[in-house]
Structures are given as C-alpha cells and as structure tokens.
Amino acid sequence: MANKHFHITLGPVQGFVAQARRTRDFWAGSFLLSWLSGIAMNAIKKQNGDIKFPIPARGYLEWLEGEGTGEPPEQGAIPNRFTAIITKVPADFKPEVVEAAIRAAWQALAETVWKQDLQALDIDLTETRKIWERQIEGFWEISWCLSDEETASNLLDRRKNWRTWHPPVEPGVKCMMMDGWQELSGAERPGRAGQGERAFWKALRKKVGKVDLRQGEELCAIAFVKRRFPHVFPRLQVTMPDNWVAYGWRVPVNVPSVGYLAAAHWLADTIRSAETPEHWDQIWGLHDALSGFEASNSRHAEIPRCVRDAAGRDPEKQQWERMDGQYLFDFILQTKAQQEPDSQQEVDDAQQCLRKVQAITKTRPSPFYAILRMDGDSLGSQMSDLKNKKQKPISQALNAFTEKVPDIVSENSGFLVYAGGDDVLALLPMEDAMNCALALRNEYADSFRQHGKGIATSTLSGAIEYCHIKSPLMQGLSDSHTLLDDIAKDYCGRDSLAIRVWKPGGKHLEWSCPWDKAVQGDKLVIDKLTDDICQTLQQEKQDINGFAWGFFHKAEQLFSTLGLEQENDLLVEAEAVISLLKSMYLQTGFEAKNQTDASLLAEQLIEQCKRYYRITEDEKPKVELRKGLSADALKLVRFLVTKGQDKEGQRL
The missing domain is CATH 3.30.70.2220 (CRISPR-Cas system, Cmr2 subunit, D1 domain, cysteine cluster)
Structure with a gap:
C-alpha cells in the first residue's frame, strides 16, 4: 500500500x-x-x-x-x-x-x-x-x-x-496574563480598592512564594502552568x-528579568570598578538591603556574560547573579514603596545604599533593554520547490545555524528565548543587541554556504526593539513582529535590519537599512559611531549627556530647518550638510586635532541617514535610494551614546 x-x-x-x-x-x-x-x-x-x-x-x-x-x-x-x-x-x-x-x-x-x-x-x-x-x-x-x-x-x-x-x-474575573480566560479563584467580580487580597490567592501565594506569584497577580490555569511548570518538569x-x-528534564527555575538585562553592564562595571574595602562595604550593603525584595536562591538560566566575567570565580561576587536587577533602579524602588507602604523603611535604606554604589562609577544603569527578533527571507518559496529536493540541505543548514545561536547570544550577554529553524528571539542589554544581530546574520550566511548546497543565497532579516523596563513586555514583543515583517522585510526589501526605540512617551524613532549599507567591516556603522564618540568624549573628559544634547539636538534642528527629511530632491548638497555637521561637532569643544575624525563622523552619519532599500529586478537584488534624509539615524546614535539617559529618556 x-x-x-x-x-x-x-x-x-x-x-x-x-x-x-x-x-x-x-x-x-x-x-x-x-x-x-x-x-x-x-x-x-x-x-x-x-x-x-x-x-x-x-x-x-x-x-x-x-x-x-x-x-x-x-x-x-x-x-x-x-x-x-x-x-x-x-x-x-x-x-x-x-x-x-x-x-x-x-x-x-x-x-x-x-x-x-x-x-x-x-x-x-x-x-x-x-x-x-x-x-x-x-x-x-x-x-x-x-x-x-x-x-x-x-x-x-x-x-x-x-x-x-x-x-x-469564560465567566467571572479574567486572568491578568491571558486575555479572556477566567482567573482560578472563581470570583464573579473584580475586588475593590482597600478590600485586600482574595483568600484564595493569599493562600496560594504563601504556598508557592512571592517570587512566582506576586501580590495582586490573579492567573488562569494555562498561565499558572506556564509560571510553575519548571518546578515539576524534571x-x-x-x-x-x-x-x-x-x-521531562531539568529546566531553569528563573530567567533574567528585563531589569537585570538592562542593568547588566552597569553592574559589571561596578564590580570591576570597586577598588577599596570601602567600595565593597557599600556594594555588600546594597546587596543586603535588596536581598529581601523578591530575590531568589536559584541562579538564573543564563547570567549575562558581562556579569559572569566581572564576577569571575569569586563566590561572593557570584551572589549578584541571584539578584532581581529591577531593584537597581530608583524608580522601581519608589513604586514598590507606593504599592507596599509597610516596606517604606526598607526601600529608603535600599535607595540610600544604591546612591552610594552609583557614586563608585558616577553612573546609573540604563533603563532600556533590547528585544532581538530575526527571521530568514523567502525560504518558503525554496521549500516548495520539490523538483530540486531542497528540503534536506535547507534543514541541514538551519540545524547548523540553530546549534550556534545559543553561544552567539550568550557571548553577547543575552538571554535566548527561542531558536528554531530560521527564527530567533532573544533579549539583551541594549549595548549588545547590534553586535549580536550582526553575528547571527553572519552565522546564518555561513551555515548556508557550508550546508545549503543547491540553495540560492539565503538571507536573514532582523528587528531590534529598544524598550524601557517599565513598558509592557507584551507590547514590545508584539511590535517586534511588525517591525520585522513590515519594515525590515517589506519596506526595506529583506536582508535588512530595522530598529525602533520606545521611550516612556511613546515611539522615539524608527530606522532601517539593508545589511550591506549598514555594515562596515565587522561592525555596524551606527555601533562603531557610538563607540568612537564615547571613546573620544572619555579622552576629552567631556560630559556625554551635555555633548549629546548639544550636538545631536542641533543636528536634528538643522535637518528640520533645511527640510532634509522631506521626500524630494535635496535643495542642499550632501557635502554641504557634512560640512555643517563637522563644524557643529568641533564647536562642542573638541580640539583641532580631531578635524579628520569630525569629517569621517559627519560623512558616516549622513550615509546612515540615507533611505536605502532593496528591490529585485531580473531575479537579482539591488539597493536603491529613496529621496530625502532621515534624522532618525541621528536620534539613534544619540540614544546609544547616552544609553537612553538623556533628558527625554528620564521622563517616566
């Protein structure tokens, strides 16, 4: 048969x-x-x-x-x-x-x-x-x-x-995680302010602990299984x-929160910068003050590499791997005091300790993290080509890529949520997202070169969402789908990277570019510009926020004044705009020796402001250029230089 x-x-x-x-x-x-x-x-x-x-x-x-x-x-x-x-x-x-x-x-x-x-x-x-x-x-x-x-x-x-x-x-009061599903207590109507927690949820929270079920959380059966399955899966x-x-098998009980990922590099810098016994007294004072705030005795599934490297094999330093990073932010501590008035004294003590630790590096952690979503381009059309029997080499190439993804994400201090086939989702510190995206793109291409015999060039598009830790996670995850499909793939023409920044007031910027116009050597141009500016500012001992607010704010005003973002032929030559940007850069206080650097920076900034996109003619892709320039490249570099801590980023 x-x-x-x-x-x-x-x-x-x-x-x-x-x-x-x-x-x-x-x-x-x-x-x-x-x-x-x-x-x-x-x-x-x-x-x-x-x-x-x-x-x-x-x-x-x-x-x-x-x-x-x-x-x-x-x-x-x-x-x-x-x-x-x-x-x-x-x-x-x-x-x-x-x-x-x-x-x-x-x-x-x-x-x-x-x-x-x-x-x-x-x-x-x-x-x-x-x-x-x-x-x-x-x-x-x-x-x-x-x-x-x-x-x-x-x-x-x-x-x-x-x-x-x-x-x-589904009748009754609905789940806080999954829309439309009834929460488990069976309550017929929502509780009123001041009435206290329902007896059911109070008893259940006492049983499972406040780490897995925070005060006020009311979940349906499906959501509760998602939350608690790691404890029984082994x-x-x-x-x-x-x-x-x-x-089943052993799986992580905890994973890094978005707050931990956002604060990871600041925490690593703090550990590395502590040089005196007084510094360590302050750090351990903060650790003790935070240890009662939903901390867990279980390690996270994947500690950001930057923190692991800073802690090394020192068992005392490794205690920071168990902390909930959200409490390294003043505004989160303030919110906790408002929600739990009985904790006011503990919060005050923690804030005082936090300010002392911030003085060690004279910085604060960035309140932004990154969602990275990547997906292969046009594999479906090749998979449907049964005549050429492409399924096997495609599967081999995708499996080779998938096996490398966890290490790449880990090397960039991220947490891998999912990697299956040509689909990747990861959460990272904002400082590492671009480098991780490029590394994944390169590995994808290498996997198809080595294993995808007979397959036309396969490419990987990416989307990065920079989100504030107070914004809903579901919002950023959902928007990353749209950013990848509508902008990186459709608007930019595939084999591209798209980026959005969401600040507390809403969407701050949207930038996209084909990979071959966004990359120079082994680094994204935007990422390299950020590093170069930060290094120069450090050498010149200039204030980062002051420079960013001065130079970039003036540059954005220039684009507006000259109408450079309008989608028509530029009335001002690109060379003239580059000269104006160079002058603005030097006027911020840099010495004349930086003239060459200023020219290069201005040229690269303008190049990233161009609206490139990809089209396919006669089955061959080529890059075209839309009219006008986009100031969003300027906003993106400013955001990365300040790590989202400029004036607008601090409005909560």
Missing part, C-alpha cells in the same frame, strides 16, 4: 506564547510549545513516520524519551508549526494517536502542577477545579490532515478553515497512547 503524507499544526500560538507578564512567562510559552511539537514528532516516528522537515534539533527527541546526554535543552528548538512537506507515513498510520499524545502530555504536566501547588491548599477548591479542568482540556486547537499527494501544501490551511475548535466560554513521566513514555 502507498505511503501517505501527514500534516499537523498546534495552536493558538499567539494566545499561548505572546501573552506574558514577565520574561520567564514568554520563555515558558516558547519552551512548552516546542516541547509539545517534539511530542508530536516523536509520536509520528513511533508509527514509522519519516520526518524530513523540519529536522528536530540534535538530541532533542532523545531527551523526550529520557535518554538525553550532555546539557539538557533550555530553549524551544522546534518550530511550533511544522508541515511535513515530504514526511512519509505508513498506510496504517493513525493521526488521532499523534493528537492524543499531545493532549496527554499537556494534561499530565498540568495535573502535576495541580497536585504540587493547589491540591493541598486548606480551602474549598470545588469551583477552582471546575475552572482548571475546563481551561486545561479546552485550550489547544490541533489541526491535521493526511494526503496522498506530496505537494498538497495548502491542504492543512483548508482544514484549519473549518474552525471546528472554539475556546470555552520529574515528569507520561505514558503515551501507543505505550512509549515521555520524560
């Missing part, structure tokens, strides 16, 4: 992954969705199915069966949606067994969380259990189809259009419908 071809998809992706209150929630959603996809893949293989694309990350399925070696996977590494384009399954293949395996794994994980965290609570759980079962059983939408034709690529999409799945009706064992056993 002839083989068939099996297609399956699991969702809702956005409803599960993107709805998050913390970094760890988003990581958990990505990890669990990848894990469930792995369950499906293994269930296919158990029925002698042959999966050609995507090929699971090396060793991943072995961990699912409790036979993994080396370090266990800490990030999602399997695309959440996989269509088995050339996957063959036997004629007696049973698709319903694959679906049953996914549901069995999810429900077993949820039940393990229930038994550990809720079952022993000394309160009436009758209504909570009803909510739990309804939400856990009714969440996932699984669509699949079998086809005799290998090329029936649209069959799965047609199947999904039937829409036989509908989420359950001992998970699930017998599947076709009698194989799926295992």
Whole structure:
C-alpha cells in the first residue's frame, strides 16, 4: 500500500506564547510549545513516520524519551508549526494517536502542577477545579490532515478553515496574563480598592512564594502552568497512547528579568570598578538591603556574560547573579514603596545604599533593554520547490545555524528565548543587541554556504526593539513582529535590519537599512559611531549627556530647518550638510586635532541617514535610494551614546 503524507499544526500560538507578564512567562510559552511539537514528532516516528522537515534539533527527541546526554535543552528548538512537506507515513498510520499524545502530555504536566501547588491548599477548591479542568482540556486547537499527494501544501490551511475548535466560554474575573480566560479563584467580580487580597490567592501565594506569584497577580490555569511548570518538569513521566513514555528534564527555575538585562553592564562595571574595602562595604550593603525584595536562591538560566566575567570565580561576587536587577533602579524602588507602604523603611535604606554604589562609577544603569527578533527571507518559496529536493540541505543548514545561536547570544550577554529553524528571539542589554544581530546574520550566511548546497543565497532579516523596563513586555514583543515583517522585510526589501526605540512617551524613532549599507567591516556603522564618540568624549573628559544634547539636538534642528527629511530632491548638497555637521561637532569643544575624525563622523552619519532599500529586478537584488534624509539615524546614535539617559529618556 502507498505511503501517505501527514500534516499537523498546534495552536493558538499567539494566545499561548505572546501573552506574558514577565520574561520567564514568554520563555515558558516558547519552551512548552516546542516541547509539545517534539511530542508530536516523536509520536509520528513511533508509527514509522519519516520526518524530513523540519529536522528536530540534535538530541532533542532523545531527551523526550529520557535518554538525553550532555546539557539538557533550555530553549524551544522546534518550530511550533511544522508541515511535513515530504514526511512519509505508513498506510496504517493513525493521526488521532499523534493528537492524543499531545493532549496527554499537556494534561499530565498540568495535573502535576495541580497536585504540587493547589491540591493541598486548606480551602474549598470545588469551583477552582471546575475552572482548571475546563481551561486545561479546552485550550489547544490541533489541526491535521493526511494526503496522498506530496505537494498538497495548502491542504492543512483548508482544514484549519473549518474552525471546528472554539475556546470555552469564560465567566467571572479574567486572568491578568491571558486575555479572556477566567482567573482560578472563581470570583464573579473584580475586588475593590482597600478590600485586600482574595483568600484564595493569599493562600496560594504563601504556598508557592512571592517570587512566582506576586501580590495582586490573579492567573488562569494555562498561565499558572506556564509560571510553575519548571518546578515539576524534571520529574515528569507520561505514558503515551501507543505505550512509549515521555520524560521531562531539568529546566531553569528563573530567567533574567528585563531589569537585570538592562542593568547588566552597569553592574559589571561596578564590580570591576570597586577598588577599596570601602567600595565593597557599600556594594555588600546594597546587596543586603535588596536581598529581601523578591530575590531568589536559584541562579538564573543564563547570567549575562558581562556579569559572569566581572564576577569571575569569586563566590561572593557570584551572589549578584541571584539578584532581581529591577531593584537597581530608583524608580522601581519608589513604586514598590507606593504599592507596599509597610516596606517604606526598607526601600529608603535600599535607595540610600544604591546612591552610594552609583557614586563608585558616577553612573546609573540604563533603563532600556533590547528585544532581538530575526527571521530568514523567502525560504518558503525554496521549500516548495520539490523538483530540486531542497528540503534536506535547507534543514541541514538551519540545524547548523540553530546549534550556534545559543553561544552567539550568550557571548553577547543575552538571554535566548527561542531558536528554531530560521527564527530567533532573544533579549539583551541594549549595548549588545547590534553586535549580536550582526553575528547571527553572519552565522546564518555561513551555515548556508557550508550546508545549503543547491540553495540560492539565503538571507536573514532582523528587528531590534529598544524598550524601557517599565513598558509592557507584551507590547514590545508584539511590535517586534511588525517591525520585522513590515519594515525590515517589506519596506526595506529583506536582508535588512530595522530598529525602533520606545521611550516612556511613546515611539522615539524608527530606522532601517539593508545589511550591506549598514555594515562596515565587522561592525555596524551606527555601533562603531557610538563607540568612537564615547571613546573620544572619555579622552576629552567631556560630559556625554551635555555633548549629546548639544550636538545631536542641533543636528536634528538643522535637518528640520533645511527640510532634509522631506521626500524630494535635496535643495542642499550632501557635502554641504557634512560640512555643517563637522563644524557643529568641533564647536562642542573638541580640539583641532580631531578635524579628520569630525569629517569621517559627519560623512558616516549622513550615509546612515540615507533611505536605502532593496528591490529585485531580473531575479537579482539591488539597493536603491529613496529621496530625502532621515534624522532618525541621528536620534539613534544619540540614544546609544547616552544609553537612553538623556533628558527625554528620564521622563517616566
């Protein structure tokens, strides 16, 4: 009997992954969705199915069966949606067994969380259990189809259009993390100010701890499983419908918060700059003052490399790896005092200690971090070319790239949320985002040169969102999708980088450029300009904020006065604008010896202000130039030079 071809998809992706209150929630959603996809893949293989694309990350399925070696996977590494384009399954293949395996794994994980965290609570759980079962059983939408034709690529999409799945009706007060789902206490209406915390959530917070459930957080069953699954995953064992056993493994209990990532370089500089016993007395005084503010005894999954390098092997310095970095910011401490008046004295003590430590480096941590999202360009069209059998070399190239991604992100002090196929999502200190994006782009190209035989040049587009730590994480994650798809890929023409900066008052700037116009040597031009300006200011002992506010503010006014941003032919030659920028730069107080540097800086700034984009003619890409200049390149360099701590960046 002839083989068939099996297609399956699991969702809702956005409803599960993107709805998050913390970094760890988003990581958990990505990890669990990848894990469930792995369950499906293994269930296919158990029925002698042959999966050609995507090929699971090396060793991943072995961990699912409790036979993994080396370090266990800490990030999602399997695309959440996989269509088995050339996957063959036997004629007696049973698709319903694959679906049953996914549901069995999810429900077993949820039940393990229930038994550990809720079952022993000394309160009436009758209504909570009803909510739990309804939400856990009714969440996932699984669509699949079998086809005799290998090329029936649209069959799965047609199947999904039937829409036989509908989420359950949810009454009562809704979850704070996941829109539309009822929170677990079963309350019929929101609490009123001054009434205090509900007895259910007070008891549950006492059971699981304030690190995992902050005061005021009210979650649905799905969100609670995302928040708490790391504590039970290592001992998970699930017998599947076709009698194989799926295992969990050790995963991080904590991941770096956006506050920790934003403060990472400042913390590392502080540790390195402490030269006297008095300095260390001040640092440990701050450590002690902050140790009661939701600190944890568990290390983060990935300590930013800059902090690891600064701490070295000193066990005392390594204690900073367990701190919640958000409390290194004055405004976060002030907010805590407002929300918890009883903590006012502790907050006052911490702020006093923080000011002493800030005096060591005479700086404050940047309140901005970076979201980096990257995605391959036009791989779908090549994957659909069955005649040339491109799936295997594409899979090999993507797996080679995926294996390198964790090290690249780690080297740049970041936290990798997800890496599967040509899709990467990471959170980083703002200082490292550009370098990381370029390194990933170069590694992607190298992987296809080495493994993608017969594949047309494959490129990687990127999007960087610089976000304030007080802005909602979900907002930045959602916007990064738009930035990547609409700006880097569509507006700029793919093989490009797009950047947005969000300040407390809203969107501050948007800049984009094809990679080959944005890169010079082994560094992004914008990144190099930032480093050169900071180094010169340090040598000249000039105030960074004063220079940035003076030079860049005047340069932006020049663009406005001369109408340089209007999309028409420039009335002023670029050389004249360069000369004006050079004069402004030197007028800030630099010596005449910097004339050459000033000319080069002005030229490079104007080059990055040009509106480049890519088009394809006769199947060959080429870079074109739109009319007018963009002052957003000036704003971006100013933002990076000041690390977001100029006058506008301090308005909260």
